[in-house]
Amino acid sequence: MRIAIMAALCWSTAPAEPLEEGLALLSRLRCINCHASPDLETVAATPLDGAANRLRASYVSSMLRTHYIADPNAMAMLGSRYQTSPAIVGAAEPGPGQKLVEQVGCNACHGLTLTEGSRSGRYQPGMLAVYLQSPLHQPRIPLTGSEAASIAAYLDPSVGPAEAWPSAGRAASSACVNCHGFTGAATVPAPPLAAVARRPGTKCSTARYNLSATESRLVRTALDAIRDGHRVSPEQSLRLRLEVRQCHACHNRDGRGPAPEALARFTVTEDTDLGDEGRIPPAITRIGYKLTQPALVKALRGDTRVHPRMAARMPDFGEAAALDLARRLAEADTPAGLKPIERVGRNTFGRELAGIRGLGCINCHELRGRKSLGIGASDLALAPQRLRAEWFRDFLIDPARFHPGTRMPSFWPGGVASNKKVLRGDTARQIDGIWVYLMESGQTRLPEGMEDRGSFEIKPTDKVIVFRTFIKGAGTHGIAVGYPEKVHAAFDAQEVRWALVWRGRFLDAEATWEDRFNPPSAPLGADVLSLPAGPEFTVEGGADAARFRGYRLDARGTPTFLYSIGGAEIEDRLTPSRNGFTRTISIRNAPANVWRRKGGERVRVAPGSSEIREEITW
Numbered sequence: 001m002r003i004a005i006m007a008a009l010c011w012s013t014a015p016a017e018p019l020e021e022g023l024a025l026l027s028r029l030r031c032i033n034c035h036a037s038p039d040l041e042t043v044a045a046t047p048l049d050g051a052a053n054r055l056r057a058s059y060v061s062s063m064l065r066t067h068y069i070a071d072p073n074a075m076a077m078l079g080s081r082y083q084t085s086p087a088i089v090g091a092a093e094p095g096p097g098q099k100l101v102e103q104v105g106c107n108a109c110h111g112l113t114l115t116e117g118s119r120s121g122r123y124q125p126g127m128l129a130v131y132l133q134s135p136l137h138q139p140r141i142p143l144t145g146s147e148a149a150s151i152a153a154y155l156d157p158s159v160g161p162a163e164a165w166p167s168a169g170r171a172a173s174s175a176c177v178n179c180h181g182f183t184g185a186a187t188v189p190a191p192p193l194a195a196v197a198r199r200p201g202t203k204c205s206t207a208r209y210n211l212s213a214t215e216s217r218l219v220r221t222a223l224d225a226i227r228d229g230h231r232v233s234p235e236q237s238l239r240l241r242l243e244v245r246q247c248h249a250c251h252n253r254d255g256r257g258p259a260p261e262a263l264a265r266f267t268v269t270e271d272t273d274l275g276d277e278g279r280i281p282p283a284i285t286r287i288g289y290k291l292t293q294p295a296l297v298k299a300l301r302g303d304t305r306v307h308p309r310m311a312a313r314m315p316d317f318g319e320a321a322a323l324d325l326a327r328r329l330a331e332a333d334t335p336a337g338l339k340p341i342e343r344v345g346r347n348t349f350g351r352e353l354a355g356i357r358g359l360g361c362i363n364c365h366e367l368r369g370r371k372s373l374g375i376g377a378s379d380l381a382l383a384p385q386r387l388r389a390e391w392f393r394d395f396l397i398d399p400a401r402f403h404p405g406t407r408m409p410s411f412w413p414g415g416v417a418s419n420k421k422v423l424r425g426d427t428a429r430q431i432d433g434i435w436v437y438l439m440e441s442g443q444t445r446l447p448e449g450m451e452d453r454g455s456f457e458i459k460p461t462d463k464v465i466v467f468r469t470f471i472k473g474a475g476t477h478g479i480a481v482g483y484p485e486k487v488h489a490a491f492d493a494q495e496v497r498w499a500l501v502w503r504g505r506f507l508d509a510e511a512t513w514e515d516r517f518n519p520p521s522a523p524l525g526a527d528v529l530s531l532p533a534g535p536e537f538t539v540e541g542g543a544d545a546a547r548f549r550g551y552r553l554d555a556r557g558t559p560t561f562l563y564s565i566g567g568a569e570i571e572d573r574l575t576p577s578r579n580g581f582t583r584t585i586s587i588r589n590a591p592a593n594v595w596r597r598k599g600g601e602r603v604r605v606a607p608g609s610s611e612i613r614e615e616i617t618w
Contacts, residue, residue: 022222097154350437
């Protein structure tokens with residue numbers, strides 16, 4: 001408990017206002033878990049279920065005497081769940097653990113107090129390593145089993161026999177469960193924080209916090225404000241949530257961030273010549289405008305490695321906190337009246353600008369896992385998955401406004417294009433072209449200076465590839481779909497039908513990328529099956545034709561084609577199966593006069609909504 005509090009006070013610059021610092025302490029000290037306050041956030045502690053199997057009884061007994069008012073029920077409550085001695089995990093050397101503690105970011109929150117022996121004697125044999133991988137409450141830094149074992153060997157080098165706990169008949173009530181929780185045990189009621197604030201000099205009846213003089217003043221400032229009716233604004237609530245989670249220990253936001261001595265501790269696993277940009281966690285000023293909501297949630301779950309050579313790792317704050325923080329950050333950071341950008345650019349121009357004869361983006365940035373020609377900055381293919389298009393535009397025009405000190409130059413200083421050849425120097429169209437190129441980078445050629453000349457074969461590996469081109473047998477509006485399972489298909493968007501299926505290799509894109517006057521692309525694989533020509537869905541009397549509405553991609557890249565006819569809305573999807581494909585056709589709002597060709601027959605489509613599942617084998 002003392003570690004977390006002091007780190008927040010000592011490891012960041014530009015401290016928060018005393019009132020906010022005090023309010024954050026009330027949450028961090030978990031006062032709110034007993035004394036409810038509608039404006040402040042409760043902070044969960046490690047659940048007590050299974051604590052007797054994780055912790056040594058001697059440590060818990062000593063800790064209760066030192067930090068908490070004597071509670072005769074506490075030890076009995078924990079001992080009631082003691083089961084067996086935990087197994088000891090494999091031994092590990094402490095040296096790598098010390099380096100990991102410094103690298104992955106443990107010290108950012110825990111400070112210099114996290115040293116060898118600081119947790120010695122706390123855990124049952126082998127259980128510290130288990131706890132580091134699954135701490136039962138957030139945040140959790142992603143660690144492999146061997147990494148957790150090495151850190152545990154450094155922090156808790158003394159390994160002795162497991163300690164048995166005294167048995168007890170049943171779980172008893174204790175104020176401990178107000179913070180920690182314990183299945184079957186009731187919480188202990190306490191007055192709300194506003195009532196406590198009106199009692200000058202009142203001391204906690206449960207815990208001995210041993211606050212410093214500074215901390216005591218901050219808590220008193222917060223209690224006085226609550227007593228006088230202070231209400232927390234949405235902006236202040238966000239700042240408090242960031243403060244409680246100690247985000248400023250790694251990230252700078254609005255001038256509040258790591259202190260110089262903390263910055264010196266950040267390092268890289270491999271030198272990329274990026275300097276501080278590749279070493280220090282990025283600023284989060286206006287991060288809610290920069291990242292999309294899904295990307296924000298992923299980042300807050302520790303599921304993002306934009307700079308894979310940065311040693312510090314983003315912790316996982318849990319789903320509830322990630323969703324809450326992502327929403328609050330977006331509300332706080334998105335400019336009022338923001339108008340979404342219409343993405344109408346052509347990737348041909350974006351490719352030209354990204355290459356060595358354009359703006360040279362690949363001189364610094366990686367793309368689709370290909371190394372850059374220079375310093376190894378973030379992979380540009382990740383941009384459309386993470387960034388808001390509006391922020392992307394603003395950033396390219398003035399990078400230093402968003403990342404002070406960045407090496408990224410502006411190729412559109414003051415909004416004026418430095419390259420006047422592409423699109424006649426139209427800034428908006430150039431940036432839009434780059435964005436569209438990055439969105440479609442998986443189905444188009446690499447920029448000049450990065451691709452291997454003469455190698456145009458498209459190979460689906462881990463994701464489905466959707467490739468639009470002229471296709472022999474699928475026409476000038478062909479859309480080829482390549483699956484890692486090595487079965488592929490082509491959709492004719494003009495006749496609105498599946499046109500081809502085949503096995504083996506996918507496509508050679510030379511005709512599309514290098515010379516549009518070459519013959520249409522043809523499947524590279526074997527076992528090519530041409531499906532019946534002509535529209536598949538018709539309206540009785542031929543008064544209406546099917547209209548292609550585009551397609552939707554899932555996380556794997558699999559497309560669902562969308563089209564309509566006679567008022568019916570149709571979704572059409574192929575999924576690889578053992579002998580070919582499973583086709584799923586979902587139909588909504590079908591009138592009584594829509595027909596479908598099946599084999600050599602015409603079949604009336606059931607009115608209303610229906611779903612058709614069938615196998616395509618060959």
